[in-house]
Amino acid sequence: MKKRILQRISDSAVWRSIFRTGIPDTDLKRSMLMFHNFFLHIFPVKMKRHGLQFSYTFCLGGISCLLFIVLTITGILLMFHYTPSIERAYFDMQALALIFNGKILRNLHRWAAHGMVVTVFLHMVRVFYTRSYRPPREFNWVIGIGLLILTLALSYTGYLLPWDQLAYWGITVGTTIMTYTPFIGNYVRFFLLGADEVGHEALLRFYVVHCVELPLIIGALMAVHFWRVRKDGGISGLL
Amino acid sequence: MDKNQDKVFVKDPNKTYGLMEIVEGTSPMVEKAPEDTVDTFPHYIILLTICSLAVTFALLLISLFFDAPLEDLANPLITPNPGKAPWYFTGIQELIHYTNKPVIPAIIIPLLIIVWLILIPYIDRKPLTPFASLFNRIFIGGEKRRILIYLFTLFIFGALIFTIIGSLFRGENWSFVLPWK
Amino acid sequence: MDDKTPVEKKPISRRRLIAYAWIGAAAIVIGELIFGTFAFLWPRRKGTKVETVFIVGKVTDFKVGEVIPFRKERTFILRTEGGFLAMSAICPHLRCIVNWNEVLKKFECPCHGVKFNRNGEVLEGPPPRPLDLYKLQIVAGNVVVDRVSPIERRKFESSQVIKI
Numbered sequence: 007m008k009k010r011i012l013q014r015i016s017d018s019a020v021w022r023s024i025f026r027t028g029i030p031d032t033d034l035k036r037s038m039l040m041f042h043n044f045f046l047h048i049f050p051v052k053m054k055r056h057g058l059q060f061s062y063t064f065c066l067g068g069i070s071c072l073l074f075i076v077l078t079i080t081g082i083l084l085m086f087h088y089t090p091s092i093e094r095a096y097f098d099m100q101a102l103a104l105i106f107n108g109k110i111l112r113n114l115h116r117w118a119a120h121g122m123v124v125t126v127f128l129h130m131v132r133v134f135y136t137r138s139y140r141p142p143r144e145f146n147w148v149i150g151i152g153l154l155i156l157t158l159a160l161s162y163t164g165y166l167l168p169w170d171q172l173a174y175w176g177i178t179v180g181t182t183i184m185t186y187t188p189f190i191g192n193y194v195r196f197f198l199l200g201a202d203e204v205g206h207e208a209l210l211r212f213y214v215v216h217c218v219e220l221p222l223i224i225g226a227l228m229a230v231h232f233w234r235v236r237k238d239g240g241i242s243g244l245l
Numbered sequence: 246m247d248k249n250q251d252k253v254f255v256k257d258p259n260k261t262y263g264l265m266e267i268v269e270g271t272s273p274m275v276e277k278a279p280e281d282t283v284d285t286f287p288h289y290i291i292l293l294t295i296c297s298l299a300v301t302f303a304l305l306l307i308s309l310f311f312d313a314p315l316e317d318l319a320n321p322l323i324t325p326n327p328g329k330a331p332w333y334f335t336g337i338q339e340l341i342h343y344t345n346k347p348v349i350p351a352i353i354i355p356l357l358i359i360v361w362l363i364l365i366p367y368i369d370r371k372p373l374t375p376f377a378s379l380f381n382r383i384f385i386g387g388e389k390r391r392i393l394i395y396l397f398t399l400f401i402f403g404a405l406i407f408t409i410i411g412s413l414f415r416g417e418n419w420s421f422v423l424p425w426k
Numbered sequence: 427m428d429d430k431t432p433v434e435k436k437p438i439s440r441r442r443l444i445a446y447a448w449i450g451a452a453a454i455v456i457g458e459l460i461f462g463t464f465a466f467l468w469p470r471r472k473g474t475k476v477e478t479v480f481i482v483g484k485v486t487d488f489k490v491g492e493v494i495p496f497r498k499e500r501t502f503i504l505r506t507e508g509g510f511l512a513m514s515a516i517c518p519h520l521r522c523i524v525n526w527n528e529v530l531k532k533f534e535c536p537c538h539g540v541k542f543n544r545n546g547e548v549l550e551g552p553p554p555r556p557l558d559l560y561k562l563q564i565v566a567g568n569v570v571v572d573r574v575s576p577i578e579r580r581k582f583e584s585s586q587v588i589k590i
Contacts, residue, residue: 030287033284036286036287039286049290051284052282052283053282053289054282058288065296068293069300072297073300076304099315113308135394137390139365139369141366141370143366151359165331169319170315170316170318171316171318171325173319174319175537178520178522179330179521179522180330182519183351186351187348196469197469203321207469323497324535327537341520342538342552343552345554417536418534418536419539
């Protein structure tokens with residue numbers, strides 16, 4: 007009975023128009039399910055058994071990606087209650103406590119950000135010790151380093167947005183360090199902050215960079231990173 | 246791929262056909278050696294779902310019980326004491342406090358580390374010329390890459406130690422304190 | 427030398443020339459786009475100026491050897507034997523605000539553990555130079571400080587003290 011209902015649903019025209027394959031009860035249908043689905047097609051149709059073991063990759067890259075997704079969702083939600091101006095930013099943060107789930111969303115965003123810095127770094131460490139950067143994967147390692155730097159940049163630009171003491175002095179010290187770069191140091195700081203000191207211009211700039219620019223760049227690089235993992239032979243050797 | 250295949254199926258040159266091998270499975274495998282693969286759809290996708298749910302759940306628990314810090318309103322006139330960078334930069338801040346030239350720990354060392362990290366896959370290769378072999382012996386340390394592993398481990402532990410000292414063992418005016426006191 | 431080895435200059439072909447022209451045009455367009463983006467994002471210097479001059483107080487208000495912090499203006503006024511010194515409270519190292527420790531008679535920076543003596547010279551820690559000076563004037567018995575441009579210095583000299 008249950009099976010027949012499932013069968014009816016999966017054979018219906020609507021289901022077929024969305025998912026193409028019926029109930030995946032044969033190998034062919036299982037492969038087609040992976041192959042014809044936009045979200046699943048980044049995975050191979052078949053995998054080596056040892057690649058499924060936890061200790062093979064420790065899931066670090068996957069967890070980083072998951073945390074990025076969590077950060078995107080919570081970040082977009084938080085943007086609805088945030089104004090990037092020095093008069094309102096801090097009080098918007100305080101007001102989050104009064105909003106249903108506001109505090110939890112902020113906590114999720116903050117802890118996921120810290121977690122992502124950790125997992126991305128550990129992912130690099132794992133790839134180094136398993137020597138997974140060898141040809142043909144050299145360039146994917148370079149993209150990975152880029153992703154690590156972008157993760158740090160995202161975390162750092164987000165640090166200013168609450169506009170509390172921690173944020174203000176963290177950014178003041180960090181951007182002053184840049185002024186010690188030979189020749190262009192002062193211009194770099196002036197360009198980043200939009201003024202001589204951390205103020206409204208800096209908050210607006212960091213907001214745009216944190217919410218739009220860097221996520222777009224990191225998203226594009228992530229796509230290339232995953233694509234190359236597949237093209238360079240998957241996680242566990244050639245298939 | 247071809248090499249592996251030859252090991253498994255020894256072809257008789259006098260015949261145009263040959264017995265391959267009888268392997269348990271639900272579909273025929275053509276022009277492939279028997280391999281230990283599983284279908285991604287149930288096996289991997291289930292693991293992926295479990296792992297994602299576990300991480301999300303753990304994150305939710307942490308967020309329920311630990312609040313993200315929010316200090317006083319930003320005040321350009323008073324620096325909090327101690328004024329700390331975010332934890333992933335406290336290692337650099339700790340290094341800065343040792344020298345009177347911030348450009349070295351803050352710009353030059355991170356840049357050098359990044360360049361070195363990017364170069365790792367390009368220097369860890371099979372040496373083809375005598376010069377490359379010498380280079381390999383200095384920076385990689387042979388097939389087992391002893392020197393590279395040593396350097397990388399040093400980098401990780403250095404970063405770890407300075408970050409821990411900077412974020413836990415530094416108190417007022419950046420003086421040394423013990424976190425449990 | 428030139429007449430012995432005649433240089434045969436091949437005339438550039440028409441295809442080549444047009445190809446070069448295209449590449450050049452593309453380079454100019456891309457360069458302009460990049461330059462334009464940066465020029466667009468380059469911050470505008472603020473037109474409205476913040477008031478930089480402030481009156482510290484009467485000369486007679488200060489005791490000799492005293493260091494008075496002015497939090498709002500981020501300035502320290504030092505009254506020495508002969509006169510006054512106005513120092514910026516912004517640490518020349520990484521722009522944290524230094525505090526005056528009345529007990530130890532030292533300036534302390536909370537960010538990297540720097541100590542300055544009362545003249546603003548570095549005692550210990552990483553800063554590259556002593557605390558910056560502000561222009562100080564004594565007008566009709568009042569001490570007036572202008573914070574418009576801090577003066578960087580190598581070390582403390584008695585000529586920096588503004589005599590009464």
